[in-house]
Amino acid sequence: MPDSNRSKQSKEREVDKGRRNFLFLLPFGIFAGLAATITTAAFRYLRPAKPIHDEKWNDIAPIAELKGDKPVMRSIVVEHQAGWASTLEEHFVYVLPNKGNEVLSSMCPHEGCNVAWRSDTNQFFCPCHDSYFSLDGERLSGPARRGLDPLPTREQNGVLQVKYQSYVNNTEERIVR
Amino acid sequence: MNEEADKNLLDQQKRNWVSRWTTLGDIERTLIDKPSSGFEAWARTTAGVVVMLLSLQIITGLLLGFYYVPSTESAHTTVEYIEKVVPAGSWIRSLHHYGSMWLTLWLVLHLAQMFWRATYRRRPVAWIASVLLLALILASGVTGYSLPWDARAFFGTRVTEGIAGGLPLVGSAVREWILGGPEISPITLGRFFAVHVMVVPILILLVLAARLFVFRERALVSEAEERRLEVWMHRQVFRNAISAAVVFILLAIYSWKYFAPLGPAADTAAPGYLPRPGAQFLWLFQMLKYLPGRAASVVAVALPGLILLGLILLPFLNAKPIKRLIPHPRRTVGVVIFSFSFLLFTVLTILAYWKDATDPIVGAQLRRQQAEEVAFRSAPFTPLRARTSESVIDEQSDAKDSGKQADNASKNDNQGNGNTAVSNVNASSNMQTNVLTGGPPESYIINCSACHGTRGQGVQKFPKLIGVGSKPRRSVEDIIALLNDPKAYGLEAPMRSYADKLTEDEKREIAEWVASLKSK
Numbered sequence: 287m288p289d290s291n292r293s294k295q296s297k298e299r300e301v302d303k304g305r306r307n308f309l310f311l312l313p314f315g316i317f318a319g320l321a322a323t324i325t326t327a328a329f330r331y332l333r334p335a336k337p338i339h340d341e342k343w344n345d346i347a348p349i350a351e352l353k354g355d356k357p358v359m360r361s362i363v364v365e366h367q368a369g370w371a372s373t374l375e376e377h378f379v380y381v382l383p384n385k386g387n388e389v390l391s392s393m394c395p396h397e398g399c400n401v402a403w404r405s406d407t408n409q410f411f412c413p414c415h416d417s418y419f420s421l422d423g424e425r426l427s428g429p430a431r432r433g434l435d436p437l438p439t440r441e442q443n444g445v446l447q448v449k450y451q452s453y454v455n456n457t458e459e460r461i462v463r
Numbered sequence: 464m465n466e467e468a469d470k471n472l473l474d475q476q477k478r479n480w481v482s483r484w485t486t487l488g489d490i491e492r493t494l495i496d497k498p499s500s501g502f503e504a505w506a507r508t509t510a511g512v513v514v515m516l517l518s519l520q521i522i523t524g525l526l527l528g529f530y531y532v533p534s535t536e537s538a539h540t541t542v543e544y545i546e547k548v549v550p551a552g553s554w555i556r557s558l559h560h561y562g563s564m565w566l567t568l569w570l571v572l573h574l575a576q577m578f579w580r581a582t583y584r585r586r587p588v589a590w591i592a593s594v595l596l597l598a599l600i601l602a603s604g605v606t607g608y609s610l611p612w613d614a615r616a617f618f619g620t621r622v623t624e625g626i627a628g629g630l631p632l633v634g635s636a637v638r639e640w641i642l643g644g645p646e647i648s649p650i651t652l653g654r655f656f657a658v659h660v661m662v663v664p665i666l667i668l669l670v671l672a673a674r675l676f677v678f679r680e681r682a683l684v685s686e687a688e689e690r691r692l693e694v695w696m697h698r699q700v701f702r703n704a705i706s707a708a709v710v711f712i713l714l715a716i717y718s719w720k721y722f723a724p725l726g727p728a729a730d731t732a733a734p735g736y737l738p739r740p741g742a743q744f745l746w747l748f749q750m751l752k753y754l755p756g757r758a759a760s761v762v763a764v765a766l767p768g769l770i771l772l773g774l775i776l777l778p779f780l781n782a783k784p785i786k787r788l789i790p791h792p793r794r795t796v797g798v799v800i801f802s803f804s805f806l807l808f809t810v811l812t813i814l815a816y817w818k819d820a821t822d823p824i825v826g827a828q829l830r831r832q833q834a835e836e837v838a839f840r841s842a843p844f845t846p847l848r849a850r851t852s853e854s855v856i857d858e859q860s861d862a863k864d865s866g867k868q869a870d871n872a873s874k875n876d877n878q879g880n881g882n883t884a885v886s887n888v889n890a891s892s893n894m895q896t897n898v899l900t901g902g903p904p905e906s907y908i909i910n911c912s913a914c915h916g917t918r919g920q921g922v923q924k925f926p927k928l929i930g931v932g933s934k935p936r937r938s939v940e941d942i943i944a945l946l947n948d949p950k951a952y953g954l955e956a957p958m959r960s961y962a963d964k965l966t967e968d969e970k971r972e973i974a975e976w977v978a979s980l981k982s983k
Binding site: 312313316317319320323324327328330331332333335361367369370371372376392397399400401402403404411412413414 | 515519522526529530537540541543544548549550551552554555700701703704705707708711715844846847848908909910911912913914916917957959
C-alpha cells in the first residue's frame with residue numbers, strides 16, 4: 287500500500303515536472319519564433335548587393351595618335367553604382383602602341399595601388415611595395431603575384447575604346463571582380 | 464531516505480543552473496510582484512508586450528542604421544533606397560514606424576495597469592522607470608519623425624521648432640539650440656539623428672539598467688513563499704510570451720499591409736503642404752488649433768510635462784501634510800491625472816481624425832499629398848548622382864574647349880548612351896597634355912601621382928594635395944622632411960618614406976610644386 291502510494295506520488299510529480307518544463311520551454315519557443323522571423327528579414331535585408339558595373343566603352347584616343355614604343359597613360363572615368371549612390375571614379379590605363387594597342391590597367395595586382403611608368407629603366411613600377419613589371423606588363427620582381435591586367439578593347443570609327451574591369455588582387459590567376 | 468534527500472538537493476542544484484551561472488534569478492526576483500491570477504494576471508502582460516516592442520524598435524532601428532545616412536543630401540535617398548530596393552526594407556521600416564506608435568500606446572496601457580494595481584505603492588522604482596520610459600519614447604518619436612527628410616519630416620521639424628520658439632523667455636534660445644542655428648539646416652538633421660539613435664537609446668538602457676540591476680525592490684518573504692512565487696513567475700513569463708507573440712503578429716501583419724509613409728524629398732514639397740504628426744501626437748496637434756499663438760507653445764510643452772511629472776511624483780505624494788488635505792492623495796491624484804489625460808487624448812485624437820475627414824479643403828489637400836506619396840512610391844528608385852569633388856570632370860567642363868566636350872556628348876548620344884555626358888570627357892587628348900607638360904615634375908609623376916593624382920587631386924581614397932601648402936606644418940621644408948619621415952608628421956602607411964628613393968633635388972622640386980597647388 288505505501289509502495290503504490292509512493293509510485294503514484296512520484297508519477298504525479300513526474301507529470302507535474304513535465305508540465306513545468308513545458309511551461310518553461312514554451313515561452314522560449316515563442317521567443318525563438320519571433321527571433322527567427324526578424325532574423326530571416328534581417329538576413330535578406332543585409333545580404334550584400336551586387337554593384338552595377340559600368341558596361342560602357344570608354345574612348346581612349348584616335349588610333350592614329352597612338353605611336354611610339356613607350357606606354358601612353360590615359361585616364362578614364364567610370365561610373366559605379368552601388369547602393370543608393372552612383373559615383374564616378376577616375377582610373378588610369380596604359381596603352382601599349384607597339385603591342386597592338388593593348389591596354390593595361392594601372393592597378394597593381396598586388397594591393398591595388400596605381401603603377402607608374404619609369405622611362406629611365408623602361409619598367410612599370412608600383413610605388414607602394416616596389417613591384418616591377420616589364421614594358422608589356424609581365425611581372426619582373428616584387429610582391430605582386432601576376433603581371434598587370436589587360437583590359438578588353440575595341441576599335442570604333444578609328445578610336446580605341448576600352449571597357450573598365452577590375453580583378454581580385456593578390457591572386458595568381460585573374461578573377462573578375 | 465537520506466539518499467533521496469541528497470538526490471533532491473542534487474536535482475535542485477541542477478535545476479538552479481541558471482541562477483548559479485547568471486543573475487537572471489535575481490532579475491526574476493526583482494520583477495516578482497504580488498502574484499495574481501485570471502484577468503489581472505493577463506492584464507499584467509502589458510509588461511511583456513512593452514519589452515517585445517522595445518526590443519523590436521532597437522532591432523529594426525539598428526537595421527535601418529545600416530543604410531541610413533544622416534545628411535540633408537543623402538537622408539531621403541537612403542530611406543527611399545531602403546523602401547524600394549533593399550529586400551524586406553519597407554517591412555522593417557514600417558515595423559519601426561508603426562512600432563513606435565504601438566509602443567507609446569502599450570506603455571500608456573502598462574502604466575494604467577500598474578496604477579490600477581497600485582504598483583506605485585509597492586514598487587516605486589518600477590513605476591518611475593515606466594514613466595521615464597514613456598517620456599523617452601515620446602522624445603524618440605519627435606526626433607525620429609524628422610529623419611526621412613521628406614516634406615512630412617521637414618514640416619514636422621518646423622512645427623517642433625515653432626513650438627519651442629514660442630516659449631516665453633527661453634523660446635528663441637531653445638529654438639536655436641534645437642536647430643543648431645537660426646534655421647533648419649544640415650546641423651538640425653544631425654542633432655535629431657544623434658538624439659534619436661544615441662542619446663535616447665542610451666538613456667533608455669540606463670533606465671532599464673537602474674530598474675533591473677541597481678535598485679532592489681524585493682519584498683522580504685519566507686523561502687517557501689519564494690518557491691511559490693517562482694512557480695507563479697514561470698507561469699507569468701508564459702502568459703507574457705503569449706501576449707507579446709499575439710501583439711507581434713498583429714503588428715507584423717499591419718506593417719506588411721501598410722507602408723510607413725514616405726513622400727518626395729523635402730525640397731520638392733509644394734507650397735500649402737499640410738503636415739500631420741504621428742498618431743501619438745495627434746491630440747497635441749489638435750489642441751494647438753484651439754489655442755492662440757504663444758499659449759499654444761506653453762501648453763504643448765507644459766501639459767505633457769506636467770502629466771509626466773505628476774506621474775513620476777505619484778509615489779511620493781503620501782506625505783503627512785498632503786494626507787491632511789486629501790484623504791488618499793496618491794489614488795486621488797492618479798485618478799485625476801489618468802481620467803483627465805484619457806479624456807483629453809481620446810476626444811482630441813478623434814476630433815483630429817474627424818476634422819481631417821470632414822473639412823473639404825483640408826481633405827482635398829491631404830488626398831493630393833496622399834496621391835503624391837503613392838506616385839512617389841511607385842516611381843523607380845533614382846540613385847544619388849554624386850559628383851567626384853576634385854575629379855577631372857568639373858575642371859574639364861570649365862576648360863577652354865567646351866566645344867570639344869559638346870562634340871563628345873553628342874557622339875555618345877549617337878551611340879545610345881544617355882548618361883555618358885560626363886564619362887567620356889577624358890577621351891579628349893587635351894587632358895593628357897595638361898597633365899604631362901603643364902604641371903608636376905617627372906619625379907612626382909613617377910613616385911606620387913599613382914596615389915595623389917597627376918594634378919594632386921587625389922585618387923579614390925588617397926588624399927588630395929591641392930591646398931595642402933596652406934595647412935600648418937606644410938611649408939616646402941616641411942614637405943621635404945615629411946617625404947623623409949612621414950611618421951614624424953603623423954602620416955601612416957601606405958604613405959611611405961622616400962628618404963632614399965628620391966634625390967635631394969627631386970624632393971625639393973616635388974615639395975615646391977606641391978606647395979604651389981592652390982584650390983580654385
